[in-house]
């Protein structure tokens with residue numbers, strides 16, 4: 359099963375997200391895409407809207423971009439896993455590098471959020487990845503393995519966990535598209551260490567319809583996590599179609 363998803367990050371009004379969801383519903387169909395598990399992660403404001411448009415039986419999973427580890431309480435500005443689930447999320451993105459960089463997310467808070475997500479039966483999508491400096495000195499594998507180990511420390515059943523390897527140097531408008539061989543080492547290490555214990559390891563960072571096929575061919579890559587190139591529905595559908603072909607091989 360190839361997991362193919364997108365996060366809207368901080369884009370789209372509820373109306374825009376609903377329109378996207380309607381076109382996604384049409385593109386994916388009622389029975390889904392064989393061998394492919396699509397997911398979409400809107401802003402918190404649009405989770406319920408997107409879920410409603412996709413419908414309860416949809417083959418597309420809806421997620422939240424973040425959730426707090428506490429079930430409720432005085433945490434102004436946060437939403438809990440329970441609230442995300444109540445809005446229709448079945449997956450929670452945790453530890454994206456933008457949250458680590460700008461909002462103080464650490465390996466310790468990531469670990470708390472993974473536990474909270476599992477406690478409530480949602481799927482954690484744990485994002486890891488090294489910065490350009492670590493990549494330049496050849497420390498990517500150690501860095502990423504340490505991040506995953508910290509996130510999943512002490513959890514006996516990690517079988518529903520998704521890991522997204524997203525090198526920071528490859529993400530966003532200032533990111534650089536990786537050559538497949540630049541991500542092979544980390545994916546190989548993740549596959550050896552975690553391949554039997556997690557649901558899948560995804561790759562993310564400057565994925566687009568032109569490089570999706572080559573990135574999916576990297577051993578150990580079990581899906582793609584896409585930002586910009588999927589914000590237009592045609593881009594997401596093109597990547598889903600590439601994944602469908604890859605899954606059929």
Ligand SMILES: O=C[C@H](O)COP(=O)(O)O
Nearest residue numbers: 529530563564584585586
């Ligand atoms: O959440 C997705 C990743 O941060 C990748 O973003 P990007 O595809 O725009 O580089």
